[in-house]
Amino acid sequence: MDLGFLLHAIIPSVDSAAILITFLTYLAIAGSILPGKVVPGAVLQDGTRLHYRCNGLFALTLLVALLGFGAYMNFISATVTSALYVAGCRSRNKSSSLKPHVTGNLIHDWWFGIQLNPQFMAIDLKFFFVRAGMMGWLLINLSVLAKSIQDGTLCRSMILYQLFCAAYILDYFIYEEYMTSTWDIIAERLGFMLVFGDLVWIPFTFSIQGWWLLHNQVELPTATVIANCIIFLIGYMVFRGANKQKHVFKKNPKIHIWGKPPKVIGGKLLASGYWGMARHCNYLGDLLLALSFSLPCGTSSLVPYFYPIYLVILLIWRERRDEARCAAKYREIWVEYCRLVPWRILPYFY
Secondary structure, eight states: OOHHHHHHHHSOOHHHHHHHHHHHHHHHHHHHHSOOEEEEOOOOTTSOOOEEEEOHHHHHHHHHHHHHHHHHTTSSOTTOOHHHHHHHHHOOOOSTTTOOOOOSOHHHHHHHOSOSSOEETTEEHHHHHHHHHHHHHHHHHHHHHHHHHHHTOOOHHHHHHHHHHHHHHHHHHHTGGGGGGSHHHHTOOOSHHHHHIIIIIHHHHTTHHHHHHHHSOOOOOHHHHHHHHHHHHHHHHHHHHHHHHHHHHHHOTTSOBTTBOOOEETTTEEOSGGGGTOTTHHHHHHHHHHHHHHGGGOSSOSGGGHHHHHHHHHHHHHHHHHHHHHHHHHTHHHHHHHHHOOOSSSTTTO
16 A cells, blocks of 8 residues: 555645634634523532533524535635543543543543543633534535535435434434533543544544435336435434433423323333333434435445444444443333333334
8 A cells, every 4th residue: 555645645735624623613702702592511529510501502503604605705615532531531620520530541531531521711612512512513414415416416316315304403402401411521521532433533524425426326216206205204303302401301390291280210210202202212323314315326336325334333332331320320210111011122122
């Protein structure tokens, strides 16, 4: 292999580095100064709460508008962790969000992180990075869409894929405050795994379907389009409905679920609505959504199905880790919940 070619491929150019730095700088400034609803996060082990400014939709809309104007004016083209480890080790903060959790295994601590919610200049880095990844995913998709229109290859499959992804990403920012009660925010420490996942994995692998459709024309019959839309809608209903139920329950444990008083195990665990059907029902919705993003590509190749295949592996692994964490945290309450809700993700199957 040509060493020069390899180095050229893995070392970012000055332009790409400048674009990334500008993008992250914009997010830091916009996230700090743009108006948005400030919501309290989940209660941490020491009884404290972090607060999050949920202005991601405003920041995304403004960014897309600025990029659109730049492309229109021909200013731009439309087709274009170690520090965390060191800072965490040096931290003397005793709060749940910043207290270092050092195992002594360098690789483990670097990969999984040692602080729950590290901050830089009052910016919550975990919230910041996932916002950057979701926006990056949409921007790459819009660039792919522009290329498809430019080449005259826009087809029904591309339109379907773009609509599904855009709806999913915009929904994330509309309900951004729900992110504050998810596993990533309240349980995962911030290390290479999450940083790489947010900044690289999400935008560059979740958009594979769009890249594939640029080079492979797929004509879908109307019946297939309708079936694909139904899968997307069911996935969205389960995903958003389950996450909303969990979020509002944590804020008000007496709120009605599907018009009835909630069934609560041990005063802590919700066993009504979607959470009475499966212990990780939101994962089922996420998997159906991922499948709906790939189905417009047809069945001639497995490449566009990388995202749903990867997500199955990830969510089963995460579900196992979550089960172990909840068993240790809730003890006999978790045993009772598992008895009442025996299914993990897919009722009557798994």
